[in-house]
Amino acid sequence: MSDLHPPASTPAPSASAASPDPVDRSAEHGQLRMVATRFLRHRMAMASLTVLVLTVLFAFLGPLLWPWDHTVHREILPNQPPSWAHPFGTTNAGHDVLGQLMRGTQQTLKVALTVSVLATAFGALWGAVAGYYRGWIDAVMMRIVDVLMVVPLLVAVAAISGNVRGGTTWWAVALIIALFSWTTIARVVRGVVLSLREQEFVEAARAAGASDARIVLHHLLPNAAGPTIVAATLLIATSILLEASMSFLGFGIQAPDISLGLMIDNARTAAFTRPWLFYPPGLFIVMICLTINFIGDGLRDALDPRQTITRR
Template structure:
């Protein structure tokens, strides 16, 4: 029992200071690096608000009183060809983002419901692209031989196509029904080879590492080698590639809708709104600016977050 006033021994006085600090996991290092990056934080905050806005689209439209398909003829001047009444495209307390020319549909309602469509298609494309790219890339890199030759030639074949032109041609020839599903299938069909090529190279490198050779020598089956030894070491490249694929998929969907082969009216879509605004930008520039700004900020935020995530993963692997 210590006597009052008697100094404690150094080791006892230091306590926790002398014990080694628990090493940070790679996940914590990555999160910490992202939290210190102001651009990454700003991008994550915007994307979080956008997701909340998309999920709460029915509530938002219920609060404003205007749905994405409701016409407000009183908000447009029919004598001037349907130009919105008031300043800045009819922005006011009744319509916070203004209204569309001619029909008077509420732009805020179209934006929030269009966000649901864009994000759902982009995430679905990323998921399908990821599954196809990872599975086929790992098969090619692990088994090599004729399996690698078949998959690699298929990748080369698809990557040689001018993807946008063939997407337009394919979607133009298909019926308009279930257009979101068709968009996901077509965009993913041209997108998976880029991920598969990266995964193939990484798998080849990992398959020759000592820990895989040791597991193979101990009698591990191919399934165990792929899912227990190789796949966990591909989480970094898969995460980065998937994060960077989302903005590309959003831009592709918007571009196809802009060209008239994407989401069909009256379903709201940012690309469709931008396409419709082209003939009105001189008299109602806000009709172009608002959906264009949302599309630009969404793609920019996803690109910045994906780029910062790649740097954080690279730094985490170097520190490990």
């Protein structure tokens, strides 16, 4: 006579196992942690980010702590070399050069970041639409890009800035530069989208009934983030140099305001006689451009899904 055993009961699936949401969220968090880890291990990018943060604090918080601003003060003796009271000396009109450097860095950063945001947003959308639809839409949109790219950027920006009322304010200068700076990003994003539109995830999105706008905004543009970020960081550096060139030629930010390019223009005859007027703004321009480029390099490596080796 065999022993009778009751049938083993099958355990009911838990709520967490039945719902895929926690798994999806954990996968997203894991991807974000991987991106953050890759970026944090990029030593040049982290060092550059530290320098950039210190530069931003210098530009935006420094004027709140330093007693002298960028304007003329009767209490300041003109043409003074660097001292404890004025670490970067004074100008022949009675400006504190350190106060000018803070204000000039602030205005230059505002122009560059505004240009980068506006030009990247418009250029990425333009390139993604052209690459996704192809055909005559792509041909027309890219011919517009070709025409704008043929126009000399500095000449076009200077001409418009010189004929637009209020063109000497930082906001107007940023808008004018952005108007001609989005074409490179549009070409970069179009090239990436032309290859991405043939991938299986785009076909799956179409089969699921996703609209063209959703495919472009939620599938193509996020997957083109790496090249877009690199192009955007290069655009920041280009905008800084372009704004400096405009101010140097008299078409950018003008007195009584100040920018790094205008500081170089005002001190162009004092490069050897009073170097404390000429070299600090130039060194700040070079430093900001280098740090932004290294940060973009680190973000590209961190966001690239094909990147398997973390740069140290």
